[in-house]
Amino acid sequence: xxxxxxxxxxxxxxxxxxxxxxxxxxxxxxxxxxxxxxxxxxxxxxxxxxxxxxxxxxxxxxxxxxxxxxxxxxxxxxxxxxxxxxxxxxxxxxxxxxxxxxxxxxxxxxxxxxxxxxxxxxxx
Numbered sequence: 001x002x003x004x005x006x007x008x009x010x011x012x013x014x015x016x017x018x019x020x021x022x023x024x025x026x027x028x029x030x031x032x033x034x035x036x037x038x039x040x041x042x043x044x045x046x047x048x049x050x051x052x053x054x055x056x057x058x059x060x061x062x063x064x065x066x067x068x069x070x071x072x073x074x075x076x077x078x079x080x081x082x083x084x085x086x087x088x089x090x091x092x093x094x095x096x097x098x099x100x101x102x103x104x105x106x107x108x109x110x111x112x113x114x115x116x117x118x119x120x121x122x123x124x
Contacts, residue, residue, distance in 0.1 A: 015050045029059075031066070049083055064101075 010028050013019060017033030024040045031039070032048040039045065040058040047053060051066030058073045064084040072078060074092040080101035090107040097103065 013051075015048075047084075 011025055011030070013029075013031045013033040013035065015032040018036075019033065020036045022038040022040075023029075023035065026042045028043040028045070029039065029041050030046045030048060031051040031053065033050070034052040034054075036054045038056040038058070039053065040056075042060060044061040044063065045057060045059040047057075047062070047064045047066040047068060049065045051064075053066075053068045054070055056071045056073070057068060060075045061077050061079075062072065062074050063079045063081065064086060065081040066083070067085045069087045071088055072086070072090045072092070074090070076092075077094040077096060078090060078092040079096040080086060080098060080103060082098040082100040084098075084101040084103075086101075086103045086105065088105045090103075090105065092107070092109055095107060095109060
């Protein structure tokens with residue numbers, strides 16, 4: 001019986017773990033510990049209730065139940081659960097905020113489109 005190579009990588013930083021530095025992964029990531037630095041994932045990042053990130057977080061999707069202070073860049077959906085505390089700047093396509101979630105900072109939403117020339121200003 002052969003095994004399929006179609007699987008998703010899952011990484012976990014457990015509660016009580018502290019990492020200072022940058023992390024890059026192709027797979028999903030769950031953080032229940034503390035990170036000081038940049039974390040980038042091509043998948044989903046989940047910040048658990050005890051998760052604490054100071055720095056930059058980049059991913060396709062991010063679910064936050066814990067604390068983030070810094071810059072958050074999400075290609076698709078950022079979901080702030082009721083226990084989330086976020087302080088910083090957000091760039092996302094979709095923002096979902098549950099009641100009691102805390103967000104202090106700025107937010108830029110939508111996919112940026114390249115500037116289109118104004119046909120009225122073009123010379124013929």
